[in-house]
Amino acid sequence: MEQGNVRNKILYADDDEKSRILVRKILESEGFVVSEAVNGLEAVQKASSERPDLILMDLLMPVMDGFDALNRIHEVPELTEVPAIAITASGMERDRERIIKSGYHGYLSKPIQRLMLIEEVERILNPEISFTSYDEDQTLMKDEELAGRKVLLVDDNPMHLRLGAKVLTHAGMNVMMAVDGKDAMTILETDNPVDIILSDILMPGMDGYQFCRMVKTSGALMNIPFVFYTSTYADNKDIRFGLDLGAERYIIRPIPAKRLLEIIKEVFRERKERGGEMPGVDHDALLGDEVKYYREYNERLVSKLEYKLLELENAYRALEMRNQELNSFNQSLEERVKERTQELDQANRRLVDLNKKKADDLNRAAHNLRTPLTSIRSYAELLMKYKDESESTRDEFLRIIYSETIRLGKLIDDYQERTRIE
Secondary structure (H helix, E strand, O other): OEOOOOOOEEEEEOOOHHHHHHHHHHHHHOOOEEEEEOOHHHHHHHHHHHOOOEEEEEOOOOOOOHHHHHHHHHOOHHHOOOOEEEEEOHHHHHHHHHHHHOOOOEEEEOOOOHHHHHHHHHHHHOOOOEOOOOOOOOOOOOOOOOOOOEEEEEOOOHHHHHHHHHHHHHOOOEEEEEOOHHHHHHHHHHOOOOOEEEEOOOOOOOOHHHHHHHHHOOOOOOOOOEEEEEOOOOOHHHHHHHHHOOOOEEEEOOOEHHHHHHHHHHHHHHHHHOOOOOOOOOOOOOOOOHHHHHHHHHHHHHHHHHHHHHHHHHHHHHHHHHHHHHHHHHHHHHHHHHHHHHHHHHHHHHHHHHHHHHHHHHHHHHHHHHHHHHHHHHHHHHHHHOOOOOHHHHHHHHHHHHHHHHHHHHHHHHHHHHHHHO
């Protein structure tokens, strides 16, 4: 975002006050107009009356949750197409399919991170190529107005350096890179002067503000156009301070790559119209007044520390929430293991009882089967031993043997039936 642009209206619904403060600060620093709701029902009411361009909605809220609230909002004919981003607790990321099917265009997990929030908002509201996500975009052609110009790109983030260099090189510019203000000053003092400087602010060693002040108080370098680009120092006081130091533009990332190149061309055109002179700067206001400069500079640092503290508080609360979820999961897991263990013990006891019953049954079966077998064997031996017995005696023995075989067969049938039932 460039300073002075008026952005879209965003409605943010969340019952957590600190989360609302943090998100509002981030979005307002980008120039968005932000309104708030403390629950889903209020979000429905405000959406109907304010007609936002985008809705950010926590999913777990009292009175009405984020799912029901968005459904109610999209029932209003004028709000059917309003995009929405879900703000989720860590444990709800697994519900991504439900979130998207409910009408949300995306989701972010708490704790909210500045760059991720801005990129997601920009992705939905301005789906153009972002400077922070550019990668060999073929729609960016060499620009004759920028071709051959030398730019010094200063950033401690290797990814930002790489992506920024691709954008600028693709446009035909000659790119030099530095990782902080001190590194950049070494390049400027030992190399030919560059045509423009594009610098981040939050860097180790010498930050962007210090670097800009050093450039603008150096007679040999002060006329080099200076452009800030940052995702951290983004409120109005940060911007005012940077412009008062002599920067000609103050860009908030993410920004579409094409727009970045347009801004650089605007700076060159304005310089040309002024005959190469830098814009008027009140040196006594900041550059020449050490006390005032350091007072303003320290205020900016304190402001960022307060902002980071708020982010840390939100991150800590989110971590506590995750720990509570983990403890709850562990407790649930322990209870489930205990239940399963009890079920297994009961099953083992039943198995022991069944095995004992089967052993008893087998013993009883063996005893019951042995009785007719003993009779059959005994009478068969008698038949063999007393071959000369009368015909009637032999018939009686055979009758007994036959009867016992019938009995034996019935016992076997009975045991087979009991086995099938068990």
